[in-house]
Amino acid sequence: MTPQTRPRFRAADLPGYLLLGFWTLMVLIPLWVMVINSLKPSLDIFRDPFGLPPRLSTEGYAALAVGGGFVTYFLNSLIITTTSILGVLALASAAAYGLANWTSRASKYLLLVFLAGMMIPIRIASINLLGLVKDLGLMDKLGGLFPIYVAMGLPMGVFVLTEFIKSVPKEILNAARIDGAGSVRIFVRIIVPLIRPALATVAIFNLVNLWNDLWFPLIIIRSDDQRTLMLGVTRLFGQYQTDWNKVLAVLTSASVPIILLYLLLSKQFIQGLTAGAVKE
Amino acid sequence: MASKKSLEIDRTLVWLWWILPALAVYVVFMAWPLFNSLRLSFYTGSGFKLDNFIGFDNYKRLFGGGEDSTRFLGAFRNTFVFFAVHMVVQNSLGLAFALLLSRKSMRGTSFFRTVIFVPATLAIVVTGFLWKLLLNPQWGPVNLLLTKIGLGDWALPWLGETNLALIVVSLVSSWQWVGIPTMIFLAALQGISEDYFEAAAMDGATPWQVLWNIKLPLMRPIMGVVAILTFTGNFNAFDVVFAMEGPNGPPAYTTDILGTYFYRTGIAGQHPVGIPDMGLGAAVSTITFVVLLVGVLSMQYLSRDTQGVRK
Numbered sequence: 001m002t003p004q005t006r007p008r009f010r011a012a013d014l015p016g017y018l019l020l021g022f023w024t025l026m027v028l029i030p031l032w033v034m035v036i037n038s039l040k041p042s043l044d045i046f047r048d049p050f051g052l053p054p055r056l057s058t059e060g061y062a063a064l065a066v067g068g069g070f071v072t073y074f075l076n077s078l079i080i081t082t083t084s085i086l087g088v089l090a091l092a093s094a095a096a097y098g099l100a101n102w103t104s105r106a107s108k109y110l111l112l113v114f115l116a117g118m119m120i121p122i123r124i125a126s127i128n129l130l131g132l133v134k135d136l137g138l139m140d141k142l143g144g145l146f147p148i149y150v151a152m153g154l155p156m157g158v159f160v161l162t163e164f165i166k167s168v169p170k171e172i173l174n175a176a177r178i179d180g181a182g183s184v185r186i187f188v189r190i191i192v193p194l195i196r197p198a199l200a201t202v203a204i205f206n207l208v209n210l211w212n213d214l215w216f217p218l219i220i221i222r223s224d225d226q227r228t229l230m231l232g233v234t235r236l237f238g239q240y241q242t243d244w245n246k247v248l249a250v251l252t253s254a255s256v257p258i259i260l261l262y263l264l265l266s267k268q269f270i271q272g273l274t275a276g277a278v279k280e
Numbered sequence: 281m282a283s284k285k286s287l288e289i290d291r292t293l294v295w296l297w298w299i300l301p302a303l304a305v306y307v308v309f310m311a312w313p314l315f316n317s318l319r320l321s322f323y324t325g326s327g328f329k330l331d332n333f334i335g336f337d338n339y340k341r342l343f344g345g346g347e348d349s350t351r352f353l354g355a356f357r358n359t360f361v362f363f364a365v366h367m368v369v370q371n372s373l374g375l376a377f378a379l380l381l382s383r384k385s386m387r388g389t390s391f392f393r394t395v396i397f398v399p400a401t402l403a404i405v406v407t408g409f410l411w412k413l414l415l416n417p418q419w420g421p422v423n424l425l426l427t428k429i430g431l432g433d434w435a436l437p438w439l440g441e442t443n444l445a446l447i448v449v450s451l452v453s454s455w456q457w458v459g460i461p462t463m464i465f466l467a468a469l470q471g472i473s474e475d476y477f478e479a480a481a482m483d484g485a486t487p488w489q490v491l492w493n494i495k496l497p498l499m500r501p502i503m504g505v506v507a508i509l510t511f512t513g514n515f516n517a518f519d520v521v522f523a524m525e526g527p528n529g530p531p532a533y534t535t536d537i538l539g540t541y542f543y544r545t546g547i548a549g550q551h552p553v554g555i556p557d558m559g560l561g562a563a564v565s566t567i568t569f570v571v572l573l574v575g576v577l578s579m580q581y582l583s584r585d586t587q588g589v590r591k
């Protein structure tokens with residue numbers, strides 16, 4: 001890189017550094033307290049919640065691994081989150097392909113119908129959704145979350161992918177058409193590989209939203225073996241409330257996977273979570 | 281001519297087939313349940329069977345005085361305070377961060393950007409539970425720290441005081457989400473054409489003048505977007521209060537917001553009966569829907585691009 005990318009320190013920026021530094025502490029200290037104390041015996045936590053553990057204790061994590069259902073909750077979340085994301089990607093990319101290519105006015109209206117879903121939170125429909133899930137025999141089942149999660153992901157997915165497909169140069173598509181490729185072939189061979197960055201954005205947006213969702217598991221699921229991670233966390237929090245070492249082990253293990261992924265892919269995460277916002 | 285026409289219809293049908301699966305899921309699991317939930321607000325019944333049409337009776341209970349009305353209007357007011365704290369604290373901080381991070385002379389911006397956004401990747405329940413522990417009046421690190429630095433008088437039971445709890449919960453939520461407005465504002469600032477700044481520099485404008493006469497006016501539409509996002513997010517909030525205070529919005533219902541009130545009436549059932557009143561719940565969600573709709577449309581109108589500068 002050029003030397004310009006590392007500017008010299010300017011005294012006028014000092015207040016700015018102070019504010020950003022203060023906020024860095026505001027963010028990092030709570031997370032530090034969460035992670036570091038999950039490795040201390042409870043007594044040491046109360047004595048000094050900020051320091052390194054005088055002696056390492058993994059009993060909080062051991063308790064999670066052995067009993068309490070944490071592993072089940074974790075796997076349940078993994079299953080429902082991945083299947084729902086795949087569902088969203090498949091349906092949204094197909095719909096986006098149709099909407100981007102169909103030049104009729106109806107296509108524009110349909111896109112607007114999908115967009116409306118980005119403004120209106122689906123929770124408002126909870127009362128009737130509960131009845132629907134019950135009629136489908138999916139009450140108290142992990143699978144009951146699947147159609148709701150797919151529907152939740154569609155508005156943003158359709159919006160982002162339609163914009164992206166529209167930006168694919170027409171020459172590429174026309175060339176393929178002249179070579180006799182049908183719409184399915186063009187979709188699979190040309191569109192999908194080209195829109196991979198947009199698919200990643202949609203996947204990450206849904207990953208964070210669905211992994212972290214509490215509302216729908218809370219209203220649909222009752223049985224312990226069907227609980228998702230966040231619903232399980234509320235149970236374990238209540239159960240271990242006074243046992244800080246265990247509680248913090250629960251909170252740490254529930255959030256560390258996403259945080260690590262975020263540190264690896266922070267650009268995509270920021271893009272995914274703010275996508276759809278920067279439009280009107 | 282005829283053959284061309286039928287070819288066009290064929291084409292149309294082909295594209296419709298691609299759209300149909302997504303449209304079906306969207307309509308069945310989102311649009312239709314939404315519409316139906318609005319309709320059910322005019323009914324009452326037991327459990328899932330809402331078959332007794334009662335006109336506006338559910339609404340009369342929410343607005344006509346009495347127990348339900350006190351709770352509902354209280355929750356409505358608290359939701360508004362919750363939203364206002366986010367607008368003032370979260371969005372001003374986000375704007376300040378974005379202005380700093382967009383300065384060319386700043387170093388370490390990608391580090392700060394990563395840090396500011398971390399909390400937005402956490403689950404709201406995890407954030408809520410974590411801060412509940414941090415703010416614990418007996419052993420919480422926050423009060424421990426305050427006592428250590430000689431501010432022991434400030435070591436308050438943050439989540440138990442009727443005039444503090446709602447503000448504290450709102451601040452925790454702002455802590456979590458400040459990364460979103462920061463990134464949106466930052467993208468907008470980086471999108472402003474260099475020409476403006478060069479022209480301003482040539483006219484000898486001070487940094488303040490650049491901020492007030494160039495940056496902020498050009499960001500007006502994006503501020504509208506952020507306001508709308510904050511509004512829809514907050515009128516729909518539930519998790520943070522549920523985690524930090526519980527579904528009843530203690531102390532004394534001072535942290536009860538529309539989300540928790542809706543959960544108690546429509547889903548979980550209220551103390552002491554414990555049976556959900558789904559018709560009443562549907563009325564609460566209908567009102568939330570109307571408020572969202574009116575709010576979003578009017579904010580869109582207020583933040584419309586009056587300068588005609590946005591591409």
